[in-house]
Amino acid sequence: KQANDTETCVQLYEKGVEAYLENRFIDCVDYFEKALEKYRSYTKKLQNCRLQCKYEAELSEPLYPVDIENLLFYEKAIRQTLCIVKCKKENSEIFGNFNINQEMEKLFEDQKPYEYLHICYFQTGDVMKAASSAFTYLVSHSEDKVMQSNLKHYSSLKDVNMKEIVNFEANDYVYLYVHGADAYERKDWKTAETNMEESLGAYLQTEEEYHFAFCLKCKQKCKKRLGSLNGEIHEDLLPSHYHYLQFIYFKMGNLRKACQAVASYLLFFPDDDVMLSNMKFYSALPKFQDDYFQPREEAIRYVQREHYETRILKFINTEFKFKLSTQDSYEAKPNFRVIMTEKQLQGPKRFVSDGLATTKECRSLIDVAKMFAVLGDGYKGKKSPHSILEKFEGITLSRALFLVYFRLLSPKYLELYLKVTEKVRKHVQEYFKIKETLYFSYTQLVCRSALPDSPKNRTDFSHEVHADNCNILENGMCEKQPPAYIWRDYSAILYLNNAFEGGEFIFSKDRTAKQIQSIVVPKCGRLVAFSSGGENLHGVKAVTKGSRCAIGIWFTHDSKYADEDRSVAYHVLENGINFHLFSSIDISSLKTDINLN
């Protein structure tokens, strides 16, 4: 069977999997290669639309000659958005043909095809490609033990030359940079120069492609992602280009360009000793002229933009703090009440309250979860992190923010999410009489549902007994070490419904739940809160029927771990995204299939 050209990415992918399962390895290779090729041309096309639209919006003649109240900024944003919509429409046969949904996109972004491909290559005798596929997968999943041992195995084969293994998904600049650095080592200055300059250009271009999106925080994350050279993280990849270039140009006898590279590097690291002494050295040379230390244009632009972005982020953070305190004083009188204390719960630093959310609020939040939750969101993409008999659907604050930003969700739901979680924060702070600032570290709306064929008489746990900021050891001690979230100081779970069976929250003395201290039965508006350490071992019993929804909230005293998404969310809510171009979905008009009681 041959893959034909009209098949969509999804079809090709699925056929690839099928061929793999049926041991038709030649077909498997064929389908996956074609699927990857299709996916690549899809992302390229999309990036082209974005870039082209960005430049078009930049260069367009403003609709009005004077920029009043920054309307020009909005005009450009609108132009760009409409242009992208148009570009997609005009290429509809191409984009339509891809038929790529979010799920598929995630599979490709996750390099899933290589998990199959390496085996199919191996089976068809193409061991070099098998090794490269395993390597490609490892670049973004460096911890994957199975793939590590696969690659190790491949590397031991006589037909595999480790030097020739490639990352099939590397960005262009990665190769240019690596080749540039190689040529540099060989003192082949001309080749080094060409590669480094091209790598620099490609890097900035790639970054711009990733950057089209709003969020400043993503931009900072993006830098990390781009800084990965086949899995090794280089924090300073961009400036390091200038480090290479200054020496290359010096060796090539171009003192002006060497000095420009020095000045560019110093924009990023003004106190760098090596570069400062290079500067001295160059300026003492007879050919040196006074105006040589001009940073290059793209470097100036980059650094300025970065400074600007950092300032905006800082500004949002300080503004937000101020607003919170005034907002607080307007809060209506709370009507919640503590129903269980340390005494009833049989342990320290814990309590249960009722009335933290109204029936209507619970309903709305569940609707959001049911409409937009992603399987495993907040659990690093694992569908059922704790039980294979249950389905986890979650929505994190950052996803809610994203949905609002892209007008898929009405901002009032984001507002509600922030409001109820803030109510919880205040209550926890007051109840425990906490003097220090209590920051949100992470919040997550999760529904756990029994899968249709899960047995009714399950005795396992939906979430086994654990502590939130330490790892329980064999001897019963709780060790405050990663991978535990050691910065978490207080935990709170706000329940949204009770239309399910099982799913009780328990406090336990030991990690096997032999000595249960107390049980909390969830219901809308009920809160259980506790200090996050080993003194509060807890778990969730299996959900045997229905769907159990709750908001998990973790607090920290350490501002380093404060959730930045929260300040961005307040900013988005207050300043709006009022292009009035698209209406967002008000989900209250849509029915979901879950009951509150």
Ligand SMILES: O=C(O)CCC(=O)C(=O)O
């Ligand atoms: O959902 C619950 O009741 C508790 C969940 C929990 O303990 C956790 O996510 O750490």
Ligand SMILES: [Fe+3]
């Ligand atoms: Fe927990």
